[in-house]
Amino acid sequence: MQRQGYDGTGIKQISKEAGATLGSVYHFFPGGKQELAVEAIRHGDREFAEFLTRMLAGADDPAEAIEACARTLGQDLRRSDWVDGCPVTATALGTATRAPEIQHAAAEAFARWRGLVDAKLRAAGFAHADARDLAHTVISTLEGAELAAQVSQSETPLRLAGTHLARLIRLYRKATP
Amino acid sequence: MQRQGYDGTGIKQISKEAGATLGSVYHFFPGGKQELAVEAIRHGDREFAEFLTRMLAGADDPAEAIEACARTLGQDLRRSDWVDGCPVTATALGTATRAPEIQHAAAEAFARWRGLVDAKLRAAGFAHADARDLAHTVISTLEGAELAAQVSQSETPLRLAGTHLARLIRLYRKATP
DNA sequence: GTCTATACCCCGATAGAC
DNA sequence: GTCTATCGGGGTATAGAC
Numbered sequence: 001m002q003r004q005g006y007d008g009t010g011i012k013q014i015s016k017e018a019g020a021t022l023g024s025v026y027h028f029f030p031g032g033k034q035e036l037a038v039e040a041i042r043h044g045d046r047e048f049a050e051f052l053t054r055m056l057a058g059a060d061d062p063a064e065a066i067e068a069c070a071r072t073l074g075q076d077l078r079r080s081d082w083v084d085g086c087p088v089t090a091t092a093l094g095t096a097t098r099a100p101e102i103q104h105a106a107a108e109a110f111a112r113w114r115g116l117v118d119a120k121l122r123a124a125g126f127a128h129a130d131a132r133d134l135a136h137t138v139i140s141t142l143e144g145a146e147l148a149a150q151v152s153q154s155e156t157p158l159r160l161a162g163t164h165l166a167r168l169i170r171l172y173r174k175a176t177p
Numbered sequence: 178m179q180r181q182g183y184d185g186t187g188i189k190q191i192s193k194e195a196g197a198t199l200g201s202v203y204h205f206f207p208g209g210k211q212e213l214a215v216e217a218i219r220h221g222d223r224e225f226a227e228f229l230t231r232m233l234a235g236a237d238d239p240a241e242a243i244e245a246c247a248r249t250l251g252q253d254l255r256r257s258d259w260v261d262g263c264p265v266t267a268t269a270l271g272t273a274t275r276a277p278e279i280q281h282a283a284a285e286a287f288a289r290w291r292g293l294v295d296a297k298l299r300a301a302g303f304a305h306a307d308a309r310d311l312a313h314t315v316i317s318t319l320e321g322a323e324l325a326a327q328v329s330q331s332e333t334p335l336r337l338a339g340t341h342l343a344r345l346i347r348l349y350r351k352a353t354p
Numbered sequence: 355g356t357c358t359a360t361a362c363c364c365c366g367a368t369a370g371a372c
Numbered sequence: 373g374t375c376t377a378t379c380g381g382g383g384t385a386t387a388g389a390c
Contacts, residue, residue, distance in 0.1 A: 005271030007184035011366065021375050026367070028373095033366065083274060090270050092328060094182030097260060107329045136325070137318065137341040140334050144321020145314070151269060152284045157317050164314040168345050187383065198357050199385090205355095209385070357390080365382070372375080 001040050001091040003083050006102070011036065037091055038105045044087025045109035052113055056120045063166040063173075065120065066138055070162030073146055074155035085150045086143060114139050121169070130172050138165055178217050178268040180260050183279070188213070214268055215282045221264025222286035229290055233297045240343040240350075242297065243315055247339030250323060251332035262327045263320060291316050298346070307349050318342055 001009045011033055015025045029035045055069040056062070077084065092106035114135045121131035145161035178186045188210055192202045206212045232246040233239070254261065269283035291312045298308035322338035 003271070003274070005182055005184060007182060008271045010364075012364080022367090023375055024373075085270075089324065093262075093267050093270055093324075094180070094185045096327065097180070103328060110325055110328055133337050134341070136334055136337045137322070140321040140325045140338050141314065141318040142321065143324055144317040144319065147266065147270075147320055147324070148287055148313070148317045150273065151280060151287055157313055160310050160313045161317050164311070164345055167348060168341055171344060171348055188385085189383080200357055201355075203385070355390105357388105359387085359389100361384105361386080363383080363385105366380100368379080369377085370375105371377100372373105 001037060002044060002085070002087045003090065005090045005093065006033075006037055006095050006099075034099050034101060037095070037099070037102050041088050041091050041102065041105040041109060044091075045105070045112060047087060048109070049112055049116060052116050056116060060124070062117075062120050062124045062126075063169040066117070066169065067162035067166040070142060070145065070158045070165065073142065074149055074158035077146065077149055077158070078155055082150050082153045086146050089143065089147070110139060110143075124173075126173065134169060134172060137168070141165055178214060179221060179262070179264045180267065182267045182270065183210075183214055183272050183276075211276050211278060214272070214276070214279050218265050218268050218279065218282040218286060221268075222282070222289060224264060225286070226289055226293060229293050233293060237301070239294075239297050239301045239303075240346040243294070243346065244339035244343040247319060247322065247335045247342065248332075250319065251326055251335035254323065254326055254335070255332055259327050259330045263323050266320065266324070287316060301350075303350065311346060311349060314345070315342055
């Protein structure tokens with residue numbers, strides 16, 4: 001679903017690639033495709049949260065850590081031949097009206113990631129309001145740059161997003177000490 | 178397709194809502210669903226390009242114009258009940274592997290929008306390299322914030338994106354005069 | 355150019371043997 | 373719990389009358 005989206009991915013395809021039978025899938029996911037999608041998003045949520053935690057722990061300076069994060073995302077995306085984008089976006093996009101539970105799971109993922117950045121910024125001494133606001137834009141920008149990188153098959157959007165986010169963060173550190 | 182994505186939107190649904198018969202659709206779009214999707218993306222491309230042109234012309238200061246742009250995007254998104262997001266993203270996402278032409282049209286749209294921001298920044302006296310790089314991040318951030326706003330059903334990501342992009346742009350104006 | 359009918363296929367979901 | 377068979381419906385696309 002990360003690659004093909006909710007509607008583009010069939011349960012039969014999933015069961016085949018997983019080496020399970022169709023009956024097994026419906027045994028463990030009685031809620032059908034919707035439940036499967038929610039679990040897929042939660043899985044992607046945890047996955048990216050772990051990645052983000054690792055990257056944020058990689059440098060004391062939050063600006064430096066975020067910039068490294070963006071670069072790594074670009075490298076990983078290229079390695080996947082521009083196919084493995086955000087594990088939440090593709091699944092959630094387009095299902096908003098039909099399946100609120102899916103959208104809710106996606107919102108939770110975004111909120112968790114934001115929380116991780118927020119905590120890092122506060123730990124580095126940023127004002128709470130600044131940290132909260134900056135965390136929003138850091139996630140938004142990473143998300144958008146990942147999208148742009150995927151569409152244009154280039155690491156450039158993510159590289160520049162890293163550079164600019166770092167400058168923005170440093171600007172706020174100086175602005176409200 | 179803007180709302181439901183490529184796979185979530187049926188040609189029968191399109192023909193019904195358009196008041197046309199299925200035969201007519203295939204008469205004017207012999208390339209079938211793929212051709213329809215490419216034209217839909219080109220349409221969204223022009224639509225947003227006109228919106229962006231209008232917003233950029235609304236203020237001499239690029240930072241101010243971009244901030245107003247983000248706010249307006251948020252208001253429009255709320256007015257649509259968080260349904261009408263970027264007219265390109267939903268259609269293009271998930272079709273990368275199967276339909277390169279769709280992805281190519283999406284890449285062209287992003288490039289055109291970037292070009293508009295780039296031109297505005299250069300016209301305001303920014304160094305060419307700075308303008309080019311900033312245009313990348315402006316589009317990425319607006320795109321990601323629109324996504325985040327849609328998922329969380331809140332204007333906050335777009336409002337903050339506007340604020341932060343404005344500060345970033347002003348920083349560069351001062352940095353390299 | 356416009357319309358209806360239909361071919362052909364795969365979808366999600368379920369039934370029921372084992 | 374695991375598997376196969378199948379249901380009902382909708383998908384894209386086409387054929388061919390008008």
